[in-house]
Amino acid sequence: MKRSNPWLAVALWTLISFLTLFPIYWLFVISVKPAVDLFSTPDVLLTSIDWQNYIKVMNDSTLRGYMMNSLIISTGNAVLVTTLGFLACYALTRFDLAGKESVFFWTITNRMAPPAVFLLPLYLLLTQVYVIGDFKLADTHLGMILVYCTFNLPFAIWTLRPTLDGIPKELDEAAFVDGASAWQVISVVIFPLARPGLAVTLILTWVFAWNEYLLAATLTNFNARTLTTGLSEYVTTTGTEWGIMAAISVFTLIPALIVFGMVQKHIVAGLTFGAVKG
Amino acid sequence: MGNVQIKGVTKSYGGVRVMHGVDVEIEDGEFVVLVGPSGCGKSTLLRMIAGLEEISGGQISIGGRVVNDIPPKERDIAMVFQSYALYPHKTVAENMGFPLLMAKRPKAEIAEKVNRAAEILDLTKYLDRYPKQLSGGQRQRVAMGRAIVRDPQVFLFDEPLSNLDAKLRVTMRVEIKELHQRLKTTTVYVTHDQIEAMTMANKIVVMRDGRVEQIGRPLDLYDRPVNLFVAGFIGSPAMNFLQGKVATRDGRQVVLTDQGIALPLDGVQVEDGRAVTYGIRPEHITIGEGGIPVDVSVFEPTGSETLIFGRVGGVPIDALVRERIEEEPGKTMSFRLDPRKAHVFDQVTGQRL
Numbered sequence: 001m002k003r004s005n006p007w008l009a010v011a012l013w014t015l016i017s018f019l020t021l022f023p024i025y026w027l028f029v030i031s032v033k034p035a036v037d038l039f040s041t042p043d044v045l046l047t048s049i050d051w052q053n054y055i056k057v058m059n060d061s062t063l064r065g066y067m068m069n070s071l072i073i074s075t076g077n078a079v080l081v082t083t084l085g086f087l088a089c090y091a092l093t094r095f096d097l098a099g100k101e102s103v104f105f106w107t108i109t110n111r112m113a114p115p116a117v118f119l120l121p122l123y124l125l126l127t128q129v130y131v132i133g134d135f136k137l138a139d140t141h142l143g144m145i146l147v148y149c150t151f152n153l154p155f156a157i158w159t160l161r162p163t164l165d166g167i168p169k170e171l172d173e174a175a176f177v178d179g180a181s182a183w184q185v186i187s188v189v190i191f192p193l194a195r196p197g198l199a200v201t202l203i204l205t206w207v208f209a210w211n212e213y214l215l216a217a218t219l220t221n222f223n224a225r226t227l228t229t230g231l232s233e234y235v236t237t238t239g240t241e242w243g244i245m246a247a248i249s250v251f252t253l254i255p256a257l258i259v260f261g262m263v264q265k266h267i268v269a270g271l272t273f274g275a276v277k278g
Numbered sequence: 279m280g281n282v283q284i285k286g287v288t289k290s291y292g293g294v295r296v297m298h299g300v301d302v303e304i305e306d307g308e309f310v311v312l313v314g315p316s317g318c319g320k321s322t323l324l325r326m327i328a329g330l331e332e333i334s335g336g337q338i339s340i341g342g343r344v345v346n347d348i349p350p351k352e353r354d355i356a357m358v359f360q361s362y363a364l365y366p367h368k369t370v371a372e373n374m375g376f377p378l379l380m381a382k383r384p385k386a387e388i389a390e391k392v393n394r395a396a397e398i399l400d401l402t403k404y405l406d407r408y409p410k411q412l413s414g415g416q417r418q419r420v421a422m423g424r425a426i427v428r429d430p431q432v433f434l435f436d437e438p439l440s441n442l443d444a445k446l447r448v449t450m451r452v453e454i455k456e457l458h459q460r461l462k463t464t465t466v467y468v469t470h471d472q473i474e475a476m477t478m479a480n481k482i483v484v485m486r487d488g489r490v491e492q493i494g495r496p497l498d499l500y501d502r503p504v505n506l507f508v509a510g511f512i513g514s515p516a517m518n519f520l521q522g523k524v525a526t527r528d529g530r531q532v533v534l535t536d537q538g539i540a541l542p543l544d545g546v547q548v549e550d551g552r553a554v555t556y557g558i559r560p561e562h563i564t565i566g567e568g569g570i571p572v573d574v575s576v577f578e579p580t581g582s583e584t585l586i587f588g589r590v591g592g593v594p595i596d597a598l599v600r601e602r603i604e605e606e607p608g609k610t611m612s613f614r615l616d617p618r619k620a621h622v623f624d625q626v627t628g629q630r631l
Binding site for chain 1: 328329330349350351355356357359361363364365366367376377380381424428
């Protein structure tokens with residue numbers, strides 16, 4: 001077989017990487033330009049860097065609060081749905097539950113519906129129904145974490161099921177015979193083997209929650225307002241502050257990149273090789 | 279005491295009964311092999327002893343204690359799975375020490391027992407490796423190591439050699455037998471390979487369709503199978519079966535086939551005229567004058583012996599002989615059947631007469 005030219009592959013991947021990364025670079029360029037330079041002749045190369053937009057964002061305590069809210073809600077939601085999804089998939093793959101395929105499909109249908117459909121019922125639930133004394137779930141971190149479960153939990157179950165299916169049941173049985181309790185089987189045997197799938201689920205659900213705008217804009221006012229909703233505050237009747245929005249966008253990107261960097265080593269297949277015959 | 283008692287054990291899935299009142303007595307220190315074709319219930323029975331499968335009826339006792347409702351970890355058993363079931367994220371040492379870790383044993387004790395088991399199984403230099411870095415035979419030894427560190431009352435083996443190649447299977451067979459002779463732990467071993475059963479067991483339990491067909495020492499099963507199923511299952515190559523009626527010829531009892539061929543009998547008390555199935559093992563046939571005429575179709579020389587495939591009156595019959603045959607297939611040869619080694623079964627019930 002004729003070998004393909006390696007330089008062609010390098011050129012192709014360079015082009016694809018450029019197309020992918022250029023918008024991010026352009027975002028950064030906008031964020032470090034003074035407002036007056038933004039609408040002059042486009043200059044792709046950076047000639048000078050003006051950190052004013054970043055300083056403004058950093059000094060804005062409201063925005064810092066939004067970022068903290070986003071971090072708490074996204075992380076809380078990602079950890080919750082990944083944990084619940086993991087346990088749900090353990091039950092779905094290990095136990096002979098009546099109608100488990102129907103349960104699985106039913107959870108997936110929640111993900112298929114457009115979020116806007118749930119907007120009014122969720123708003124009413126959070127403001128009128130889930131009320132204990134003066135406490136309402138609306139505009140709270142907990143409320144948003146639970147709201148995002150509606151969409152992220154089905155997704156977590158959907159992505160984790162193949163991972164749990166791929167771990168041989170004989171490993172559970174061997175561990176039971178070796179003296180492990182059900183909880184030890186899950187924590188000592190299944191959890192380490194499911195880590196690649198859990199990492200993927202964790203990061204994707206985190207990113208979904210981090211990027212979400214519609215529900216956050218509707219169900220929060222101030223206490224649990226997130227960074228994505230904060231962006232819209234810079235689109236005003238007197239104009240749009242592109243530089244500050246770009247700086248906020250860069251701040252929005254950074255945590256996502258850090259989270260991805262932390263879990264990417266777990267996103268490798270083949271950990272179960274050698275578990276059983278092979 | 280590692281004795282196991284299985285009394286009237288039944289198993290049903292929904293409304294379908296797959297195990298029909300199985301009774302087996304396993305003495306302390308015995309090596310018992312459960313053998314039978316696929317779907318006979320041997321693995322299910324083993325898993326019921328392990329506690330991985332609930333029983334629908336009857337009683338299982340280990341060491342004199344009824345374990346029907348006791349979880350696997352409290353049954354004081356260790357199990358080796360067909361697929362090894364090693365924890366891929368743990369090293370060989372961690373895999374072998376896992377049962378002791380679960381039992382909250384001190385680290386020093388775990389290390390000592392793992393090292394001792396590794397020495398027995400020749401795994402010392404692999405203790406820091408992961409399962410994926412081992413060959414099939416080494417993985418199987420790790421699985422055995424994980425079982426022996428616990429020093430359980432009973433070892434359970436579920437077709438542990440099925441994934442190994444033929445040569446390694448023989449080696450591991452010897453290793454498991456040596457291990458049993460050394461540890462003298464009660465062992466229940468499941469296989470569908472009757473050679474494994476014959477070579478390893480003190481006692482064989484032959485199963486079919488969720489029932490025990492016969493229990494006995496390997497050579498008893500070989501010499502005196504209680505029915506056609508056991509006769510056909512135990513022994514390789516399998517026993518030949520020919521249909522006929524008992525008759526007396528020249529003062530001696532024979533089985534007369536429909537083609538009028540007389541099959542010799544000796545020491546069997548059956549009334550003349552009874553329809554029977556005549557069984558003779560291929561190794562109890564010799565080539566020589568005065569035998570029955572067989573149309574030979576294939577010779578299979580293995581070096582040490584020759585397997586001859588043929589037909590008598592259209593019915594297949596095989597012979598396994600020590601000598602090398604230089605004949606061409608297609609000719610008729612005279613097969614001499616050893617009457618003292620012949621088996622006679624009732625044609626209707628299949629039971630030994």
